[in-house]
Amino acid sequence: MNKTYPKEVFFNGEWLPSQAAAVSVFDRGFMLGDGIYEVIPVYGRQPFTMEAHLGRLREGLHAVGIHYTANGLLDRVKEAVERAECADGLVYIQVTRGVAPRTHYFPEGVEPTVLLYAYPFNFEGFEKKLVDVVLSPDLRWHRCDIKSISLMANVLANNAARQAGVVENVFEREGWITEGSHTSVFLVHNGTIYTHPKGQHILPGITRDIVISIARETGIPVREEAFAVADLPRVEEAFLTGTTMQVTAIGGIWINGRKSVVSTDRGPVTRRIQEAFIKQTNSL
Template sequence: MMSLAYFNGNIIGIDDPVIPIDERGHQFGDGVYEVIRFYQGKPFMLKEHLDRLFMSAKAIKLEIGKEQEELEALMLELAGKSGLADADLYVQVTRGVAPRNHLFPKCPASLSITVKPARELSHQVRSEGVHIVLLPDERWQNCYIKSLNLLPNVLAKQEAFEQGCFESVLVRDGMITEGSSTNVFIVKEGKVQTRPLSRYILAGITRLAVKEITGEQGIPFIERAFRPEELLEADEVFLTSTTSEVLAVTAADGRQIGDGQPGPVTRRLYECFQQKIKAM
């Protein structure tokens, strides 16, 4: 079992130097990406991830150069060669290698893939929940595109870390948008609420899984924007992402959420999410 990488046709070692200096992902952040979680060798919601990758590429006028089925087969091949049962697979497509110029070059896209052991959250984090900090949303206006331009997200995540928190939750025009790398949900009176899809948030794949689970479980699911005050006064708060799955929030800006423990709805959703994984 080992971490593996792929770059423009070659399977390589994870630490091999391969990116040319004029690669546009390196120069401009001119590209898009996805991360797919593998459980026991099986990818979770792979089609949905690939659909989003191709949507993001189309939004920035980037031709990936492979059909979706061809890219899927390549990713499954690399994951299989790694021998890793539980893995995080990152796929990244950029506008290619060309002399530095803001205008689009006439060259093929660059495709890179990495497969590494899945990052697991500790039992303590799962059982106790995490703390978050609220920060202004300083990102661009096309956050629905999963692009490589993540500097505002990186700065927000670092600020959370420096304040002893797991995540920064972002606020734009007085309303919660999402986390620096997560979607955000509140629970009030048994109803799960999250911001509607728009250009200001990413259409999270785990967000979609949670929406499906609430429908199956008969849990009310409401898509509406909510204010920071509503988050602070919620019965429960939780985050979702590919790597965090469903994760309880027990404090925000130093204020306790609910009774300070992961709530019953969050726990139920997490358990159902795990059942969804086992049923693959």
């Protein structure tokens, strides 16, 4: 869907028209990508898994040493949804280290720059899709668990996928599937779901955690284990998860210019996960 700029944003403690909010050219987010971000889904005007998303934001800020508690953002998220007047949408939050003379070390006494806003998003129809992805080497840094605004490697990978006519670029590191450029990856073999374990090589996805909980509650075996690229021909189903992708089935994986067909339709495991996920979001 086409994205538009929000009418207003919460910027450094006040609500402003978006065109009036300006960041200094010396902000470390602008100069160095020195910041953390988060995206919270909204269904029926209700933020979904907000505490989990804010918890991940706090963990990211702590990991990179940005001193901002994020405690006051709970009310700001709700306020953003009300002000944006969107039934379904997304709330974007970004916290940078702040404005300071450019250095490669952390400056002292700097106030973080905080941006927050909401905008409409159409979540409908994900359960009807069957998408293709491309497989590429994971060339990113080794702290993929931190939701950093430094996303150049992810942007290049996702753009390459779009240029190839597919929706996502799935990464492999030393022969093992890690995650997508902006998604978590799940593979199904013999009725068991496999997904890469948490650690430095994947983002701890909130939707990923929900899917794992759904699977365990419904009796679907789950293994948080890396899946080998060499074993992809054994996969009967596969799907992507994420805030905007929700739970989207994979039809084919392009490897070295050749398409490996995973499934010609959504499989039974994927369908069960999707149905349970829809129930959760509809119950808000």
